[in-house]
Amino acid sequence: MAKLRTRYVCQECGSTQPKWMGRCPDCGEWNTLVETLVEATSSGAVVQRSAQAVIGRSVPQPLTEIAADNYRRTMLPMDEFNRVLGGGLVPGSLILIGGDPGIGKSTLLLQISAALAAEGHVLYISGEESAQQVKLRADRLQISSDRLFILSETNMTAIMDHLRQTPPQFLVVDSIQTVFLEELQSAPGSVSQVRECAGRFQGLAKGQNIPVFLIGHVTKTGTIAGPRVLEHLVDTVLYLEGERFHAYRLLRSVKNRFGATNEIGIFEMGDVGLSEVPNPSEIFLAERLPNASGSAIAVTLEGTRPLLVEIQALASTTSFGNPRRTANGIDMNRLLLLIAVLTKRVGVRLADQDVFVNVIGGLQINEPASDLAVAAALASSFKSRPVAADLAIVGEVGLSGELRAVSHIETRLKEAAKLGFKRCLLPASVQLKQSQFLSLELLKVRSLGEALDIALV
Ligand code: TYD
Ligand code: MG
Secondary structure, rough: OOEEEEEEEEOOOOEEEEOOOOOOOOOOOEEEEEEEEEEEEEOOOOOOOHHHHEOOOOOOOOOOOOOOOOOOOOOOHHHHHHHHHOOOEOOOOEEEEEEEEOHHHHHHHHHHHHOOOOOOOOEEOOOOOHHHHHHHHHHHHOOOOOOEEEEEOOHHHHHHHHHOOOOOOEHHHHHHHHOOOOOOOOOOHHHHHHHHHHHHHHHHHHHOOOOOOEEEEOOOOOOOHHHHHOOOOEEEEEEEEEEOOOOOOEEEEEOOOOOOOOOOEEEEEEOOOOEHHHHHHHHOOOOOOOOOOOOEEEEEOOOOOOEEEEEEEEEOOOOOOOOOOOEOOOHHHHHHHHHHHHHHHOOOOOOEEEEEEEEEEOOOOHHHHHHHHHHHHHHHHHHEEEEEOOOOEEEEOOOOOOOOOOOOOOHHHHHHOOOOEEEEEOOOOOOOOOOOOOOEEEEEEEEEHHHHHHHHH
16 A cells, blocks of 8 residues: 655755755755655555556547537526636536635635535535534525535545545535645645645546535735645636725636636625626726716726726826826736826826826726727826717727737627717727627727827817
């Protein structure tokens, strides 16, 4: 029988040490040794397998003869969640749900567990809260099911025993940082513990074909292993994002073996937990003041879904030497670039201005297609001239002030038309297959200067 041993493996050069050291003696890097489980045979010798023994274990198959296993996905009564999973829950998939503490991971997973209990036996392992605490939360969420089982346990051996005795059809582990293997000396939450425990759950998911959800906290310091170390191991990585003091929560897929990445689901945290937001654009635009300066509407794409969001900007003369730049919801470097292009190419002189940019709804926009809307909002605030209220804006801004084409333009235009926008500003270079969007007037422009002339009233 193979014995479990631990070794310390340098994460930089891969050398193995019997003891922990602060500095790797081979490559000289500090703090790179991580405790790792190794399996050794009782004699300690490497087992030599003959070629004969290897052949016959696995056989190469022609691609054309492999039966395509059409996953029978479980559809949850939550469309936003199904969407993020790529169209329902795949049997045997290992799903990691990461997010800051307090963002609502336990709440979401308890709601999902209750929904899954309609399909079969669900086991919710809570390492962070006692069964009573989970019960209190369930009462608050008005959840009750006799097929939903709560286990408050952190020891992997005990967990595995339970799983062997009564295998569930769905498993939730809250959180992967609290469970531990006794064989490892390092504390729960360390890289090796998290990786090894997740490996066991992966074996279970694949071996028994049950979907397993792992909850993981994102941590900024390296001391506790965050979900990052697990990303390669799991099938799907979802992040629950949002600001604590805002009600909206975004569930974003950053990796998905069974669907598109960057797909988002939008939820609202309320008194009875998270509820779906099926029409997010309407909500993001609800509080907009139509003729205020410094506001523009961008048509962004999150995964496959177009979203209209309001971008607000404020430029005000700085009273200190160094002007401040604050970016909320867009990348800071992108903002600095747009400020430079506005100053240099179109004479919107922001060098002595404090600049604040905010994306409404707590959304984080990562695609450059919203550049033009950010630039328009900035110019609008600087010149105290509002952006036309019926105008939606799409386009990437280049360093020469030229506008560049963006992807999936038709999807974006449809959403803008659906929400009642009359005109859309877009780069002249976009290729439109469908030449007309009946209710939407398309204003094609080549440069940032031209765009601002049209946008500002
Ligand atoms: P929680 O799911 O415990 O977060 P996590 O597991 O990610 O650490 O939820 C945290 C917050 O959600 C908490 O501050 C209270 C709030 N909340 C509500 O607003 N409504 C509710 O119905 C519930 C259960 C929680
Ligand atoms: Mg929690």
